[in-house]
Structures are given as structure tokens and as C-alpha cells.
Amino acid sequence: MPRITLPDGKVLEFPQAVTGQKIAETIGPGLAKRAIGVKIDGTEILDLARPLANDCTVKIITAKDDDPDALFLLRHSAAHVLAEAVCALYPGTRLAYGPPVDEGFFYDLKTPAPISEADFPAIEAKMQEIIAANRPFLRCEYTPAEGLQRTAGDIYKTDNAERALAKGSSNLSFYVTGTPGQDWEDLCMGPHVPSTGWLKASKVMAVAGAYWHGDQNSDQLTRIYGTCFADEKALKAHLNRLEESKRRNHRKLGKEMDLFHIEEDNPGQVFWHPRGWSIYVALQDYMRQKQRLSGYVEVHTPSVMARSLWETSGHWDKYRENMFTTESEKRDFAIKPMNCPGHLLIFKQGLKSYRDLPMRIAEFGSCCRNEASGALHGIMRVRGFVQDDGHILCTDAQVESEVAGFCRMLTEVYADFGFGIDRIAVKLATRPAQRIGDDATWDRTEKALGDAVVAAGLKYTLSPGEGAFYGPKLEFTLVDAIGRGWQCGTIQLDPNLPGKDRFDATYVAEDGSRKNCVMLHRATLGSLERFIGILIEHFEGKFPLWLAPEQVRMLPISDDQLPYARQIRDRLVAAGMRATIDEKPDMLGAKVREARLARVNYFAVVGGKELEAGAVALQNQAGEKLGTLSVDDFVAKMLTEIAEKRLPASMTGAKG
RNA sequence: GCCGAUGUAGCUCAGUGGUAGAGCAACGCUUUCGUAAAGCGUAGGUCGUGGGUUCGAGUCCCACCAUCGGCUCCA
Numbered sequence: 179m180p181r182i183t184l185p186d187g188k189v190l191e192f193p194q195a196v197t198g199q200k201i202a203e204t205i206g207p208g209l210a211k212r213a214i215g216v217k218i219d220g221t222e223i224l225d226l227a228r229p230l231a232n233d234c235t236v237k238i239i240t241a242k243d244d245d246p247d248a249l250f251l252l253r254h255s256a257a258h259v260l261a262e263a264v265c266a267l268y269p270g271t272r273l274a275y276g277p278p279v280d281e282g283f284f285y286d287l288k289t290p291a292p293i294s295e296a297d298f299p300a301i302e303a304k305m306q307e308i309i310a311a312n313r314p315f316l317r318c319e320y321t322p323a324e325g326l327q328r329t330a331g332d333i334y335k336t337d338n339a340e341r342a343l344a345k346g347s348s349n350l351s352f353y354v355t356g357t358p359g360q361d362w363e364d365l366c367m368g369p370h371v372p373s374t375g376w377l378k379a380s381k382v383m384a385v386a387g388a389y390w391h392g393d394q395n396s397d398q399l400t401r402i403y404g405t406c407f408a409d410e411k412a413l414k415a416h417l418n419r420l421e422e423s424k425r426r427n428h429r430k431l432g433k434e435m436d437l438f439h440i441e442e443d444n445p446g447q448v449f450w451h452p453r454g455w456s457i458y459v460a461l462q463d464y465m466r467q468k469q470r471l472s473g474y475v476e477v478h479t480p481s482v483m484a485r486s487l488w489e490t491s492g493h494w495d496k497y498r499e500n501m502f503t504t505e506s507e508k509r510d511f512a513i514k515p516m517n518c519p520g521h522l523l524i525f526k527q528g529l530k531s532y533r534d535l536p537m538r539i540a541e542f543g544s545c546c547r548n549e550a551s552g553a554l555h556g557i558m559r560v561r562g563f564v565q566d567d568g569h570i571l572c573t574d575a576q577v578e579s580e581v582a583g584f585c586r587m588l589t590e591v592y593a594d595f596g597f598g599i600d601r602i603a604v605k606l607a608t609r610p611a612q613r614i615g616d617d618a619t620w621d622r623t624e625k626a627l628g629d630a631v632v633a634a635g636l637k638y639t640l641s642p643g644e645g646a647f648y649g650p651k652l653e654f655t656l657v658d659a660i661g662r663g664w665q666c667g668t669i670q671l672d673p674n675l676p677g678k679d680r681f682d683a684t685y686v687a688e689d690g691s692r693k694n695c696v697m698l699h700r701a702t703l704g705s706l707e708r709f710i711g712i713l714i715e716h717f718e719g720k721f722p723l724w725l726a727p728e729q730v731r732m733l734p735i736s737d738d739q740l741p742y743a744r745q746i747r748d749r750l751v752a753a754g755m756r757a758t759i760d761e762k763p764d765m766l767g768a769k770v771r772e773a774r775l776a777r778v779n780y781f782a783v784v785g786g787k788e789l790e791a792g793a794v795a796l797q798n799q800a801g802e803k804l805g806t807l808s809v810d811d812f813v814a815k816m817l818t819e820i821a822e823k824r825l826p827a828s829m830t831g832a833k834g
Numbered sequence: 835g836c837c838g839a840u841g842u843a844g845c846u847c848a849g850u851g852g853u854a855g856a857g858c859a860a861c862g863c864u865u866u867c868g869u870a871a872a873g874c875g876u877a878g879g880u881c882g883u884g885g886g887u888u889c890g891a892g893u894c895c896c897a898c899c900a901u902c903g904g905c906u907c908c909a
Contacts, residue, residue: 284904294838386904387837394906397836401904429902433845442882442900500907545909549899550835553907587848666909704909736866763866771870785868797869 183235195229199372202226202238212240214371215251223247225369241376243412253278255315255370256305256380256406261285262355262362263304264293264402273364274334274390274399281416282405286388288334289400298382301402305380312375313356317368325350325365334390337366342367356472379413380406422660428714429556435719435777437727438557446554446561453727456756457710460725462542465566465591465703472587474540474568479520481544485510490680491519493497500547517543517697518672521569522681525695530685533671535695536572536580542706543567549707556711563705570698571676571683580698581652581669585634588654588667588702596659596714596829603655603663604636607644614648614674623671624650648674658716659829667701717829719777720799724820730757731778732794733769735785742789746782746809753813755820774799782812 179671182190182201190204198216200775202209217223217237218230230236238530239247256277260283265271268289276285306358320328322343328350339350352372371377381404388401407413424430432438437454440447450458466476482504488494493501493515502513514520521539532539546562553559568581592602606628609620627650636653646652654667673696676683684692703709723729730750732743743759752759760769766783772782782794787806794812796804805814 292838297883384903385838388905389836392906394836398905400837403904440901445900550907552835552837552905554901556901559908563909666908701909708909733869735868738866764867765865765867765872767867768871769869774870781869783869787868795869799871803869 180230182230183233185235185237195231196585197229198226198236201230201236204534205238209238209240213238214241214248214376215239215369217247223250223369226316226372227317228369229642233468241371243408248408249406250278251369251371252377252406252408253283254368255374256404257283257285258315258353258355258364258366258370259305259308259374259377259380260382260402260404261287261364262308263301265362267297267300267304268293272332272334275338276364282383282402282403284388284398284403286390286401286813288397293385293400293402295385297385302380302382305377305382308355309374309377309380311356312373314373315360315370316351316354316356316358317370318354318358318363320352321349322347325352328352329365339365370628377406379408379410380404381413385710401412409748412505419660422580423662423715426715426718427556428558428711431714431719432557435727437714440557440560445551446549448557448560448562454710456727457713457721457725458706461703461706461710462564462566464594464724466542467680468587468591468702469538469540469566469568471695472538472583474538476540477521477524478541478543479517479524479543480514481546482511482513483519485512487519487523488512491522491675493519494682500549502546510542514543514546515547517541517545517565517567518569518675518697519681522571522676522683522697525571525676525683526681532573532685532687534695535685536570536576538568538570538580540566540568557707557710560705560707563707565701565705566703568700570700571695572698573685573693574696577623577671577696577698578630581627581630581671582633584669584698584700584702585631585636585652589636591702592654592656592667594823596716596825597656599635599640601657602636603657604631604638605644605653605655606631606638607646607651609645609650610643610647612647613645619673620650624714627652627669627671646672647672648672656712658712659718662715664712666704666712666764667700667702668704669698672697672699717826720826721777721779722823722825722829723779723816724823726777726779727756728758728776728778729755729780729820730816731773731776732757732759733760733766733773733780733781733783734761735766735783737763739784739789743784746784746794746812749809749813750816753817754814761799770797780816786807 180192180196182192182196183188190201198213199210201215213226215226217239230573239245242248257278261273261276264287268291270290272288274286274288276283294378300787326336326339329339337764342350350365351367352363353366353368353376355361369503375818381406382402384403386401390396390399390400432454435453436451438448438450441449444771485494497515501515504511521541524539525537531533536665542564545562548625549559549561553581572580589602606624608624628638631652649671651670653665655663655665657663675681676695678694683695685695687693732747734740734743740761747757747759760773770781777799779799780798784794788794793806793808796812798804
């Protein structure tokens, strides 16, 4: 006699086991019509047709685009419809694995022939056919023996079944779309929507390779991505967001704005053009200043270091295939992939006292990593890059306050780019299975990192088992203007590298004994290349004035005003600004158009009237006319905006 | 590295085995103009690279390189 508690606290009693469908009908016919599943006790999602025998709380899930549970159900079910369509079109297809993911779902399949985008229309047509037939999703349960018999001969599904049983399932469930024994079925734990008719707003998105269980040495499968929403409107909005991402693509804007290029013969390394480099320099100057004010000392260490040093650090053993190596006079060298060994070598020069700690060492360290060719991605993922790297050498007791200090600096920095607290997601990666150090130390250090995050006014979520083998770490993800996440900052505790077996970085403690320090690896922006890529997409190329490659363009109306325009340009440049003149004989309309398309922040029109008055007529990139200003006021206005690092009104940090 | 797709002028793109094209940009001349495109003209290409098939290849086949979307990895 189950007692069903509803979200509003109301309790329904039923004489025997009851389905979600029945509960929905009891509440009201309108709800029953829109119901697609139930959520039990706030955790487990079940089919509407599953009988509930025990007391529980039940949320009826309806097909809504703002409910993650509804999207989960719709997408999981849409994955089945996709797989069924592919099986129907390409006989011999074998199924591997088809879960919902963040933006939709995928299904990994082994197809008899390669699938390409050209196949999408046929697949979508078949899916719509299955959807139009509105066949029910029927759950069929079998004993383990019966179930394994049904998957016999199919290595992927047998493997899935065995895993399910190993995890403690007492039976194996299959889902049939339609009539058992007649229609398509798939081993699946569920849950699903009641019938295929709910899946009208589905779309096949992409095809890609994937490994069985993500294992490179295992079978290569075909992964087909799709998405599904509760209605067409949300699907359309999703497709628009993808278009928006394309419009903001840093490779496209980088070319359009003449910021950088990558040579085809030299993959993974960036050639920064003057305009791109000005952003780079502005960013680096900014971080240099921030770090100086946060008690860092800046250093510079060699790009190429001897094998023996990489052996001490452990990189020669563990990181070799990611390093570019070279040799000279029969000695091996490697281009540095990280800056930590160099910083430890600087620390080790001379005798350090506990009074010298914490020592915060920063470097804009130019690193090279031999990334797999397929991993390269514009300037976001390259083989040569510069990190705003830093290492804090300190005592155990100083870890928490150092991490808190870092978090404070990081939130200040991110806020200057428009990433307020609500746009920063923090993950605490905790002890992995393979690790060094005792549990008491892990307990203490994980807590220290977590407390430090909270002390900086941030919240965090746990990433269990994702820490390094030597210590826990924090990862900071920024949420950009269109809601995408980018992991940038990190701070990681490392007692290993400064330890006795590695660089043996010691200090003289209060009691005169020698003790090893611990080290915090940390970066705020991550790689400057990648961070600029993120900023290009975040700002859609419309940088705030302090970062912009071309802050002001003078637009003389005719050649008569050229000397005057040059005078103003020279004054702006002398004040440290990036200002140019459009000296072409074009008409003003054309000059304005070009300046706007080039994403110049401000353009100052000077014609006869302005020359006469010693003024400029100002307009900004957005096309707003800002009136006529005296040259003095104009320069002051620009310098103020730069000094304040002012952001566009739409980018001040709150989520849009 | 693996799977799939793509690669034609500086850029965006057309070109289904028969003389390599357009728009924009560039350059020249004319125009000196008031807030998103003045007019006319000129030049620009070993069609990613290398092989092959063919009387003939941008187009068909093979290999390689790079890029894009994923996988793996990661800042």
C-alpha cells in the first residue's frame, strides 16, 4: 500500500503498486497527458509505466525544455530512435552504447560501411518515420541467463550486460519500440519516454570516431551525435546558439581581424601579427602587475634544459613523449614543457630560511609540448605557448592561506574580463587510486584547498579521484558570454617535486633543522594563447578598450584635415594608446563602415567644423554617436576608460 | 595518433573529364566627399603536395601534409 508524496507535500495512498501514469491521472488529466516519466525520491528517473510498490516521493516529469530530467529522458529515447533508424538503413549495424550528454546524445555503433554527413537526411527521415508511428517504448525484463542469451554473439552488448550484472543488477532489461519479437529492441536499463511520438524535435548533428570504452587499443566505433528537445522552438534556439559559436570562432575572427596565423608547414605554433601581439602584450603587462602586487617575484628560466634535470624532475620518464628533445655533443636536451623544475633550481640557489617562505615565483614561461596532431585546435590547443605560470614554495602550514590568496587574486583578475563570481565554476580534484602519501595528509590537504576556495567567496564541486598522484588540485572554469565553459586557472599541491627524491628543496626551520618545502603549481589565465582565444570568442572580437588592438581610428573627411588628424593621433600614441588614421580618399560612410567592421573601439571624425573648433566627432564600434568633444576631453575620456578597464555594459559579469 | 569530412586568387566561394571564374580586398586613374560600401580600369592561380589512370585531370584513383568535427589527451 504505497504512500506517494508529491513535491507540494500532498500524500496519495494507493491500495497496491501504482504506475507514474496512474499517479499523474489521479492528480489531473492535463498532467497525465504531458507526463513522460517520474523522478523517485529526487534521484532515480523511471518510466511512467513502471509500478511503484514502496512509499516514496514522486515528481511527475513533463516534456519541458528547462527541466534537465525531461531532456535526459527525451535524449536517451531519441538515441534509441537514431540507433533503430541506422539499423534499419544499414543492416549489419551493431550497437555499442548510446547515452544522453550535455547538449544531446550520441550512439556508438559499428556500421558495415562508413557513415558521413551525406547519410544524415536519410537517417533523419527514418527517425521521423519512427517518431510519426508513435510506437511505445516497452520495457522487457529477463533473468541474467535469458538476457545474456539474447545478447549472445554481440560482444558490445554482452559486455554491457556483464557490466550491468557486475554492478548488481538482478535482471537484464531490454526496450522494444513497439511489439516485442517484432520491432527493434536494445539492451538498456532505461528510462524512456512512453512512446516515440514525444521525440519530434530531434536532429542528427555530427558523426565522429570513438573508441570502445574510450580505449585507444580497442575497437574504433562510429559515434553519431544528435540532439532532442521538448519542442521545435527549443531545438531552433539550440541551433541558433551553435551558429553564434561559429560567428565567434577565434580562428575566423583572428583572420578577419589580422591577429595571428599558423603556418601549414609548422602546425601548432602561433605567428602573432602586430594587432594580435598588442593584445598579448597588454594581457601580459596586466598579469605582471597583478602578480607583482600579490607578492610574486618574476624570473626567467632556460627553454632548453639537459636530460639530467628532466630525470630529476621525473619528466624524462613520465612525460617524454610530450617533449621535444634534441642533442648537442652527445648530450640529450629537452625543450621545457613546464617551468616547475627551473623554478625549483632558482629556489635552491643559496640557503633559504623559513623567513623566506612563502616564496612566490612567477614566469611567463614559454613551453613546448608535442601534442598529438589531432588534438591541435586553433590557438586554443597548440604545441608552443606561454603560461602565466607560478610556483609557491612554502610550508605545510602556509598552504591554506596561500591557496586562499591565489583564489582572491584569481577572482579579481577574472572580474576584470567580465567573469564575475557567478561565472566561475571551481572543481576540487581529490585523491586518485594510484597515489603517494598517507590518507591523513590527503584528508588535511583536500580540506585546506576546499576551505581556501570558500574563504575567497567561491563555491566548489568535487571531482573525486581526479587529483594528481602527489596531491589535490583546484580547477577554475570560466563561463563565457554564450554559456560555454573554459577551464583556465588551476592550483595544485605538490610535496613530491620539492621532496627528497626529486629536487630536495629545503629551508632552515625555526629550530635550525632542514625541512623540505611543499610547492603549489598555479596559473590564472593558463596559456596566454588559449586565454586570448577564449577572450576573442567571449567578446566576439569586440575587446574592451584597454585590450583592444586598435583603440581609436581618426577619420578625416578630406585631405585638408589630415595634418590635424595626425596631430591628434600622435598625441594619443604619446599617451600610450593604439591609434591610427584612415588616410584613404574614401567617403566618410566607407571609412565608418570599415572601422566598424574592423572592430575599432572609437572612431573620431574630423572635418572642417572639428578642425575649426579643435574638436572631434566621436562614434563607437556599436554605432552610437557620442557627440563632439574637445581634443582634451576626448583624450581624457579614452585614458579614463582604459584605466578603469571598463567593459561593455552587456559584459559586466552577470549571467545573461 | 585514431575515425569522418574538407583543401580553387589575400578573403568568401562557384566550377560533375575538354581554354581556371565571381564578389570583396589590392593596385592605377578620376572623385575630396559629414557617419555602414563613389566610378572606371588593371593585375592576381603549378586548383594543399607527390604519384597514377586518361588523348586530356581542379574534377577519377592512391599516398602524404594541413585544417575542421569528434575520440584520446590537455593549458
